[in-house]
Amino acid sequence: MNKDRFSICCCCYIIVILILVCNISQCVQGQKKDDDKQNSSDAVLPIVTELVYSRLANFTSLFEGPAGDEFKFCVKNLESDWNGAFNFTNDLDFLSNCVKKTKGDLPQRICTAAELKFYFKGLFEGGATSNYLKPNKNCNLTSWVPGCEPGWACSVGQNQKVNLKDSREMPARTRDCQPCCEGFFCPYGLTCMIPCPLGAYCPLAKLNKTTGVCDPYHYQLPPGKPNHTCGGADLWADVLSGSQLFCSAGSYCPTTTKKIPCSKGHYCRMGSTSEKKCFKLTSCDPNTANQNLHAYGVMLLAALGTLLVIIYNCSDQVLTTREKRQAKSREAAARSARETAQARERWKSAKDVAKKGAMGLQSQLSRTFSRKKSTRSEPMKILGKFGGGGGDNSLPPLGGGASQQSSSSSKAKKKEPSNLTKMMRQLEEDPDNNEGFNLEIGDKNMKKPKGKQLHTQSQIFKYAYGQLEKEKALQQQRKDLTFSGVISMATDIEISTRPIIEVAFKDLTITLKGKNKHLLRCVTGKIMPGRVSAVMGPSGAGKTTFLSALAGKVTGCTMTGLILINGKVESLQSYKKIIGFVPQDDIVHGNLTVEENLWFSARCRLSADMSKPDKVLVVERVIESLGLQAVRDSIVGTVEKRGISGGQRKRVNVGIEMVMEPSLLILDEPTSGLDSASSTLLLKALRREALEGVNICMVVHQPSYSLYKMFDDFILLAKGGITVYHGPVKKVEEYFAGIGIHVPERVNPPDHYIDILEGIVKPNASTGVTHKNLPVRWMLHNNYPVPPDMQQSIDNIASASKDPNGTDPTDGTAEPSLAGELWQDVKYNVEVKRDNIQHSFLKSKDLSNRITPGVFRQYKYYLGRVGKQRLRESRIQVVDFLILLLAGACLGTLAKVSDETFGALGYSYTVIAVSLLCKIAALRSFTLDKLIYWRERASGMSSLAYFLSKDTIDHFSTIIKPLVYLSMFYFFNNPRSSFADNYIVLVCLVYCVTGIAYIFAIFLEPGPAQLWSVLLPVVLTLIANQEKRDEGMKFLSKLCYTKWALEAFVIANAERYSGVWLITRCGSLLKYGYDLRDWVLCLSILVLFGIGSRILAYFCMVTFQKK
Secondary structure, three states: OHHHHHHHHHHHHHHHHHHHHHHHHHHHHHHHHHHHHHOOHHHHHHHHHHHHHHHHHOHHHHHOOHHHHHHOOOOOOHHHHHHHHHOOOOOOHHHHHHHHHHOOOHHHOEOOHHHHHHHHHHHHHOOOOOOOOOOOOOEOOOOEOHHHOOOEEEEOOOOOOOOOOOOOOOOOOOEEEEEOOOOEEOOOOOOOEEEOOOOEOOOOOEEEOOOOEEEOOOEEOOOOOOOOOOOOEOOOOOOOOOHHHEOOOOEEOOOOOOOEEOOOOEEOOOOOOOOEEOOOOOEOOOOOOOOEOHHHHHHHHHHHHHHHHHHHHHOOHHHHHHHHHHHHHHHHHHHHHHHHHHHHHHHHHHHHHHHHHHHHHHHHHHHHHOHHHHHHOHHHHHHHHHHOOOOOOOOOOOOOOHHHHHHHHHHHHHHOOHHHHHHHHHHHHOOOOOOOOOOOOOOOOOOOOOOOOOOOHHHHHHHHHHHHHHHHHHHHHHOOOOHHHHHHHHHOOOOOOOOOOOEEEEEEEEEEOOOOOEEEEEEEEEEOOOOEEEEEOOOOOOHHHHHHHHHOOOOOEEEEEEEEEOOEOOOHHHHHHHEEEEOOOOOOOOOOEHHHHHHHHHHHHOOOOOOHHHHHHHHHHHHHHOOOHHHOOOEOOOOOOOOOOHHHHHHHHHHHHHOOOOOEEEEEOOOOOOOHHHHHHHHHHHHHHHHOOOEEEEEOOOOOHHHHOOOOEEEEEEOOOEEEEEEEHHHHHHHHHHOOOOOOOOOOHHHHHHHHHHOOOOOOHHHOOOOOOHHHHHHHHOOOOOOHHHHHHHHOOOOHHHOOOOOOOOOOOOOOOHHHHHHHHHHHHHHHHHHHHHHHOOOOOOOOOOOOOOHHHHHHHHHHHHHHHHHHOHHHHHHHHHHHHHHHHHHHHHOOOOOOOOOHHHHHHHHHHHHHHHHHHHOHHHHOOHHHHHHHHHOOOOHHHHHHHHHHHHHHHHHHHHHHHHHHHHHHHOOOOOHHHHHHHHHHHHHHHHHHHHHHHHHOOHHHHHHHHHHHHHHHHHHHOOOOOOHHHHHHHHOOHHHHHHHHHHHHHHOOOOHHHHHHHHHHHHHHOOOHHHHHHHHHHHHHHHHHHHHHHHHHHHHOOOO
């Protein structure tokens, strides 16, 4: 196919030169007639010039047609390329000289269309490596005239007419053979002349007596012909085969017969028709082929290096300054709130003193004037004494007048809610109880302070800290736990209530698919709002699985039994907006501060209609309750960068879920790694959440006794996920004592029970209790159905003491074979993948009654967060830019642009280097945040907003990195294509490879992702540069993005080569299979590759999750 295409190309060139010859011949004939009439060539020359110009002006219209369409793969602008190659109107001296030399016989010496076709066909078949043509009508074994030699031509005769447009038959051209004229070339094996294109230098050859060849064309004279001299040029081909025809580098040729050395301050590339002025600060000596732009490269390198150093050292300064200003505003607001609270307390104290003084004066006056009045004032003293200062918080006296007592009682009944009596009675029965008040707490009709009118940061902080100071004062009043304090807590404190979520489960059993292994079995119970439940048990008891089942996060398993939400069979996914799940690992953003982590979670997960001051209040309350005030502006820290302590990080992990005000809060080992003080602080904060009606359930390992007594409910699981106890904490010892298990003195009860379940501690043999029949005893105690395979334990309870080690009913089962286990593993993996995909696309009705911010608002929040992260990671970005600078300088110096291949080799290295470096950098966008994304997505946050924010911030690198690379590569390599063309191609390339890197980062682990990022550009570039001999290889190369990037680079560079470079340009483009018109197509395909890869990466992100 390439052969046919090149043949068509040759035909097109034949037509071009044929029309040129026709016009020249007509001009010459006109000149001959004028010579006869005027007998003066100087007077005729302007007329000839005008005739040639008029004949060539409309050439493009004659050349349009089917042949022109095929020719356009290497000629983008026909008129421009024609004028660049064959527009001789500026100087026709070579034509006038040739007319004089041939004595008006020039038209009889010009090649016809048939001869031109024969020449280019022979040039193609010879591979453009030799100037030898096949025998023809004029040059063969029987007829070899001097005109057949290189640089010579003959005439058909003065009286013979020649049809230059005849493409079928060569004319007999064997008369009056002479050396070829200057400005023309005469091929070896043809007896005609062809005009040299602009950019060529075609003088007469001179014999080099030392070598015996005709310089500068390097052809030899025929032996045995002493009268044969050197003629003109003999070949126009590509630069590799006929570089002698090209105007040499360091000189320019305004015509094909003039060669002028480049002057100082100018440079001239090979094939130039004019000299170009060098830029300032560049060194251009005389005869310079290219301007030295290294000075600009060094200056740009210094400027970029300085900028990168500034960014490297001052990257956090913007954020630090902003945080300092916020901290000052926050501290001022906190100080103002404290001063206001202190002033209020002082005023209250003064008011109480004044009241006491007034009452004392009143009593004194009463005693003086009336003994009866003094007696009546005693109840007021008692009232003041018990009320602690009087006011609305006073209780009615326990004794006194019946009328006052009855009226006070009736008022109290109207004021007091029904739960207040229960709370008071509970306090009277158990004054040392630390469990709190497990009732429906809060006033549903409470009026929250309006914070929507607050706009400035200072006003918002003043509002938030003012509310916090009020809450502190009320908490201080509750510490005494007097009756007045209890009433004040129940009536005056405005505790917000949240939607109630009560989770009940019956016969909950979870089994691994494909393996029939029970992770949880026959678990029945209930976790209620306003209570804190602790889940404990030995390792392998299924504690985390139990929490995952409650949160609706179990995949790859078969779940049987019932889970009721508020008494209805509903999916917990419908309530995910008001369910908080704290994972066991501390999954937080290490390059954000404590406050930024909490604030982002609050903005994205709280109700969209909640005002900003109220959200700030929520965050400030959580920071205060978790004891994070001292480190609120500190970076959390990563493995590489030290941050806050492990305990503080654990509390931040919990706080991320607390700030979204959940109704159900599930925590997986929140106290692991914390000391006793930190654990107590955390649990106090959770108990404060429980006061608002939050249902809290957590897994705890080895709690202290004081921490253990702070829980309301206790769930104890044995190995295999079977319940041993589920009920109030204050009744757990009573239950185990009833079956003969007593806790020794100075031993923590949960530790003792877990030791029994592990088999470390043996119960008293006389009780007949073993660690294996404890779950069955619990089932029998609550009249739960016992599974059939556990019925044997019922019969063996009495005799269990005789066999303390027990027997496992599954011990006698036969183990499956290796093939069976392999098949089970395959089935299990398939089931897990299917469940993950189904879980990813599971849509459930939202029953949470909370409208969180939409995709666009979350995109805005994500954008701010990712921007802060990138600013703090700017040092890593600086390293990426420095590596690109170094790569650009090295490749620009080593891989110089070759005129023969239009810089294809250097651009191949560029595609590989830029692809590799940009992919490696883009992997960090998603590789490091997978766990955080999974957590945020499970909570109902938008995956699309997360993905788009990452991609938007990466657009900064897409724009800057090509500029950084080209700042070195372009000024050290200095190709003919413009800086803008190279920059546009590199932008599209970086956009493409960034999307591909997203797929690797999301779908693969970090190690394989980096390996693929390195190998893929190298392999695809090798495929793109292979010869396309078959359709399969062509199709495969079209799937390689490197092919389109390389084609765009080569096309942008090849377009700058014109005139004498036309054959070289067409030959190279034909060899690579490129089309000069496809530059925009190449860029479009690169962009489409980038868009398609991003769509695929997003699909992988929402579909494939961790195992």
